[in-house]
Amino acid sequence: MNTESSAAQAPEPMEEVPSTAIASPSPAQVSGNSVVRLQWVFGLVALAALVLSALLWQKLGTIQEQLARQSADAGSQASEARASARQAQELSMETAAKLAVTEARLSEVSLQRTQLEELMQSLSRSRDENLVVDIEAAVRLAQQQAQLTGSLDPLLAALRSAELRVTRAAQPRLTPLQRAIARDVDRIKATALADTPALLVKLDELVVLADELPVANAVPVARNNETIKRKPDETVSSWWLRLPSVVQEEMRKLVRVSRIENPEAALLSPEQSFFLRENLKLKLLNARLGLLSRQIESVRSDLAAASVAMGRYFDTSSRKTQTANALLLQVRGQLKALELPRVDDTLAALATAAAGR
DSSP states (O other), X not given: OHHHHHHHTOOOOOOOOOHHHHHSOOHHHHHXXXXXXXXXXXXXXXXXXXXXXXXXXXXXXXXXXXXXXXXXXXXXXXXXXXXXXXXXXXXXXXXXXXHHHHHHHXXXXXXXXXXXXXXXXXXXXXXXXXXXXXXXXXXXXHHHHHHHHOOSHHHHHXXXXXXXXXXXXTOGGGHHHHHHHHHHHHHHHTOOOOOHHXXXXXXXXXXXXXXXXXXXXXXXXXXXXXXXXXXXXXXXXXXXXXXXXXXXXXXXXXXXXXXXXXXXXXXXXXXXXXXXXXXXXXXXXHHHHHHHTTOHHHHHHHHHXXXXXXXXXXXXTSHXXXXXXXXHHHHHHHGGGGOOOOOHHHHHHHHHHHTTO
């Protein structure tokens, strides 16, 4: 279109003019040349615009192609990503299912392990409890045998056997029991017991002396007075000289003045004195039986009652009474050595072990 306009507006062939006209063109010619130049400029600009438009169009086409390829690639990648996501989801579901199965099996295994541990602990605890019960029964039986026999050998044997069994068990929770048994064994070994047969002999001597002890209100034995007895060579004429002394001696026998500390002793009759001696002998015999049966408290009470009776109803100034009191004091003093040592530490440790602490 621009070409046609430029062709239409082309100047017609100029007629030859004189040289004077070319040398000095007219204003119309100058304006026509400027128009032609502008047309050429516009044409060049239009051509450049066309070239630029073509280049831009080509570039836009290339960009569109690239965008199309990228969108296609993005679509394919998106589809691949969706497929991968689907596969990952399926894999995660499978993994979750396997994990759930594994956790279930793990919980079953842990439960079985817990049950097995509880079973083992119960078996171990029951074995320890049986051991503690057996040891306690053996120690108590040995203590009873020691009390009956008056010997420490059964108690020592039971404690040593218990210590050996605890050592073989090798249980840390039984360590306090082992220490308690060792302390009781050391205490028993350091204990010295009195001689029971010697005490029995002394009690027998006291029973024999009970028949010879004078009561507090007993009449003293009259001493032989050689001045009152009649001699073979005495004559009848000297009899009246001895009569006052005989009467005086007989008057002295009618009245007796003595000091008695306890009023009960002064009121004793001969029959009551007999029963008093028998009661004293019964107390001593009961103490002897209690000593044989290892009833120390009963022996103490019987000997205390016998000591009170001897001090209240019998003559304390008599040599036999003093001998009996000395024997009684010796027996009562030696009773303290008859007390068997107790195994309280071992029994307390057994109770603690049986309670499971």
